[in-house]
Amino acid sequence: xxxxxxxxxxxxxxxxxxxxxxxxxxxxxxxxxxxxxxxxxxxxxxxxxxxxxxxxxxxxxxxxxxxxxxxxxxxxxxxxxxxxxxxxxxxxxxxxxxxxxxxxxxxxxxxxxxxxxxxxxxxxxxxxxxxxxxxxxxxxxxxxxxxxxxxxxxxxxxxxxxxxxxxxxxxxxxxxxxxxxxxxxxxxxxxxxxxxxxxxxxxxxxxxxxxxxxxxxxxxxxxxxxxxxxxxxxxxxxxxxxxxxxxxxxxxxxxxxx
Amino acid sequence: xxxxxxxxxxxxxxxxxxxxxxxxxxxxxxxxxxxxxxxxxxxxxxxxxxxxxxxxxxxxxxxxxxxxxxxxxxxxxxxxxxxxxxxxxxxxxxxxxxxxxxxxxxxxxxxxxxxxxxxxxxxxxxxxxxxxxxxxxxxxxxxxxxxxxxxxxxxxxx
Numbered sequence: 001x002x003x004x005x006x007x008x009x010x011x012x013x014x015x016x017x018x019x020x021x022x023x024x025x026x027x028x029x030x031x032x033x034x035x036x037x038x039x040x041x042x043x044x045x046x047x048x049x050x051x052x053x054x055x056x057x058x059x060x061x062x063x064x065x066x067x068x069x070x071x072x073x074x075x076x077x078x079x080x081x082x083x084x085x086x087x088x089x090x091x092x093x094x095x096x097x098x099x100x101x102x103x104x105x106x107x108x109x110x111x112x113x114x115x116x117x118x119x120x121x122x123x124x125x126x127x128x129x130x131x132x133x134x135x136x137x138x139x140x141x142x143x144x145x146x147x148x149x150x151x152x153x154x155x156x157x158x159x160x161x162x163x164x165x166x167x168x169x170x171x172x173x174x175x176x177x178x179x180x181x182x183x184x185x186x187x188x189x190x191x192x193x194x195x196x197x198x199x200x201x202x203x204x205x206x207x208x209x210x211x212x213x214x215x216x217x218x219x220x221x222x223x224x225x226x227x228x229x230x231x232x233x234x235x236x237x238x239x240x241x242x243x244x245x246x247x248x249x250x251x252x253x254x255x256x257x258x
Numbered sequence: 259x260x261x262x263x264x265x266x267x268x269x270x271x272x273x274x275x276x277x278x279x280x281x282x283x284x285x286x287x288x289x290x291x292x293x294x295x296x297x298x299x300x301x302x303x304x305x306x307x308x309x310x311x312x313x314x315x316x317x318x319x320x321x322x323x324x325x326x327x328x329x330x331x332x333x334x335x336x337x338x339x340x341x342x343x344x345x346x347x348x349x350x351x352x353x354x355x356x357x358x359x360x361x362x363x364x365x366x367x368x369x370x371x372x373x374x375x376x377x378x379x380x381x382x383x384x385x386x387x388x389x390x391x392x393x394x395x396x397x398x399x400x401x402x403x404x405x406x407x408x409x410x411x412x413x414x415x416x
Contacts, residue, residue, distance in 0.1 A: 011411055012379065018360040019380035021353050023284035026293060215298070 213237045216244035274317045275304055282325045288376045289329035291365045299328045322381075323391050326373060330392075333369040363413040371406035374399055 215228040227244045229235060235243075279300060286296035303324040307317075353361055364372060373392060377383040383391070389399045 008407070008411065011407065011414065014356065014360045014414060015364070015375065015379040015410070018353070018357040018364065019288055019376065021357050022288055022361055023380065025352070026280075026284045026287040026296070 213240065216240045218244045218248035271304070271307060271317075274307075274321065278318050278321060279304075282321060285322065285376070285381065286325050286329050288364075288380055289326065289369075289373055290332055295332055296329075299325055299332060302328055326377070326391055330369045330373055333372070360410070360414055363410050366413075367406050367409065370394075371402045371409075374402040375406045375410070378403060 212234055214234055215226065217226045227240060229240070234240075282300045282303065283296050286299045287293050290296055290299065303321055306324050307321060364375060367375065370392070374388055377388045377391065378385070385399050385403070386396060388394075389396045392399065394402075
């Protein structure tokens, strides 16, 4: 079926030269500043404790020193104080996120932070009562279900008069679906066996190309909650993480009402 | 084999990162058309590898699979995000006119077709490998490739 087209020498040559040329122009960060992935802190003594909220993986990129922090902030399913103490005891003495100087000052007091925290609060207040229609009325945009059984809610926040610079994104699955879907299981957690490698409550803080942490993703009960700040100023990492956790916790209501 | 469940195993994953990050970044760039998105995808792929329990066999191939799947997902998601005026950063790529035309045509392909073309002509992957990587039947991959090449031929060749 494809043989005739695959063997078109001109098209073959064009594609190969194009891909090589584009790939050669892919900016590459300084490998000397590449992240150091601290697996022990992510997995608590090396192995994740499934279905328990566990940690925060902060993986820096070029300009940021990557740190994996065993965090005890709690999540959708909280842990006992004893567990938290144990985590602290086993965690390496890395408790802060090292952001590059160019990341700018923390923006805890800015209006922008307040706006998106208010938005999260509003969404959570709607909780289990919110329907697709209600979500839209509250500024959440329901994206039609996708073939992979995903319903996504998106909301934005920003300063008055400015383009929205924060995306709050809920990716919700039908109950039980993502654990049954090997493609999603692999995409979300690289799990060869669906359902075994998606530790609920796990929080990822992902920096952008400049090493600034702008994205927080939390594995929720039936999906993923993601907050991404596209503009400046960038909120402090702990505020970003806390908001993502709150969205994840609130996603149960969305899911059950959807 | 990369052993992930003991402290000394940190080094192998670091080594995997050092050895393959650039290649994965290029692949993600070709699949998504966005360097910024590619950076995020590769980072996320390694976070996924970190979170995965037990040893990882065929680490480079496994990482490549994650990057390909995340890139396909990102492409689907980008359509949604663009409707919300949140566009992924696209750095300009300067190419000769002929290649620029080809690159533009590739970027217009649907995610699955684009993935097949990139894997076939950049990674030199066999059709069976592509089918395994994407989780599609071989016939579906052939169909994607056929349709993609037909579109490209129509757009590129005079």
